[in-house]
Amino acid sequence: MSDHLGVAVVRAQPDRPDITRLDAMPDRCEVLPGDAVVARRGGGLLWVDAPGSPALVSALHACLGVTGPGADRVLAAVAGQVSSLASGGVSFALVLSNDAGTGVALWAGKGQPAVDGVPVSGSSVDGGTLATGFALGRSLYVGPGQSAPGTPPGVSYDLVEGTVPGGGATLHLSAAAPAAAAPVQAPAQSSFSTGTDAGFGAGRGASAARPDSGEQTAFWRPDPSEAAPILRFDDGMVVTIDEDLVLGRRPDNHEMVASGSARAVPIADTQNVLSSAHAALTRSGREVSLVDLGSLNGTHVAGPEATEWTQLEPGVAHPLSDGDRLLLGWTVITFEQPQE
Template sequence: MPDRCEVLPGDAVVARRGGGLLWVDAPGSPALVAALHACLGVAGPGADRVLAAVAAQAAPLGGGAASFALVLVDSSGGSGTGVALWSGKGQPAVDGVPVSGQPVDGGCSIAAGFPLGATLYVGPGQAAPQMPPGVAYDLTEGTVPGSGAMLQLAAAAHVSAAVPPATAMPSSSPSSFTAGSDAGFAGAASYGSTRASSASGAAARTDDGGEETAFWKPDSASAPVLRFDDGLVVTVDEDLVLGRRPDSHELVTSGTARPVPIADTQNVLSSAHAAIQRSGGEVSLTDLGSLNGTHVAGPEATEWTQLEPGVAHPLSDGDRLLLGWTVITYEVPQD
């Protein structure tokens, strides 16, 4: 049984890969987000030194005010111990007990070698005793908006085996969700990754699937994907409902679709704005009666076409979708 990572909805960023779990309250600091993403592929002996080097760069990367928490599983010998770096309100906790560490450069704290219990919490403040049903989101691997995350560990041996070997590509992926299109990740993703490698010397490489993003290379590219204008990607491996708060839509509550919440600081998206639905080999886009409409344009089109609410529009490779101010490209991987 895989580890379950429950993410509370919010406008910050939560990411998971292997035994690494990240929470960053810095939507306006893509360089810091990218630098910490790069660390998620780091594990084993020396991980604490890598994080200490990153901590020295955290203040300038984050503008000095960002809060974050990054926890990695140390896989050496299958010990199931953790290495953590955090700043501000993002102190991690294991089984409800905050992890204590030592201050390092950049106003951060670091801890290494602490035992991982049944539950690992990363986020602001203390973990809630129990997350309300219908609120927590499950993250197998990837990047989602969220105000914190709880990782229920199956067993120490399973956790240590889950950490992938480090490679040369920093990475991450959205699974059920994507970070907000106004977070500004796309323009600085490669810059942040470069700074991470330079600062730390680190090499870093779902129920849901994934497709290549600025941070993560997938194992499979068999399903179509939605590529958001911030560079993040959602796999169309089942029906989807997109919007500001789509989890309460009937397609989601009935279990026939999964929600894809999009951060929307300008309030131009409807709670359940549009649906992506599959029928055989065809994928279609349907406006769900949104206030500001759903628009689509072909790869070469120069004008947007507004969809009639409730009428399914078949999608083709390269079609662009416009939901509020969010631009999404529909892509069909080539065999």
């Protein structure tokens, strides 16, 4: 029992095989860039946007280890504490899955879980909405509003385990585990009373094998055989420059993308300071150049040790060096060129 939240904590018991986690791991968890928090643990998924409320984020994060009988009661009790933990408005969506392939979900505000693109419905509880026993389908979404459309390869990134910045996430589920498979015990949780977000992501799968699909992220170890330069965004997203790129708020319609000569890299823009097609990166052998595409607020660059930004002239290519920083709107990106 947690004194801070006053809710019972479900723990894994050696003689309670019914308390399990989903044994069939999702094939891929696509996390969209953004300023909120996305967490994954086993078959559980969380999105939470609660600025200034680390206690609430930590409480919901701890719920990822809760599953099996009684999970709905624990989540309902947590929902009742949301208003006392959150400062101002809060949005979140939390889904837990079990070995039977069904889910338990809790959400509030703009948060919404959806299965195969269909929003999950539930019953109102004090502090949110609770749903239990629904089928997980082929894809499971958590985030704000309706399920997000598919994003181009290299924009979303695959979260194996842990916590990252993100504007929402979709799990693409694998087939259900065979009935004879040994259940996986839910990890014991010490309490729901964590007051800060320190220690988040301790279970990140940084050493896990990288799948063939998707781009490198800050939580994968790069394949040493890959010599392509990369862009490392300030929110943790990493994009490989294996072809020309167009960056911006909605770069899909730019002529370079439409003609197939470049790949679109959308950037989350909550401040509305990015142009639809803001800047491009072009390759010529190992050299990579940055070009401003006539953006409204300009494209800036600074060397690794520079203390001031230099604004680029529209249409004029600027060769990049390892460690250069790019400023597009309020987004800071570091260019990394691997050694030969």
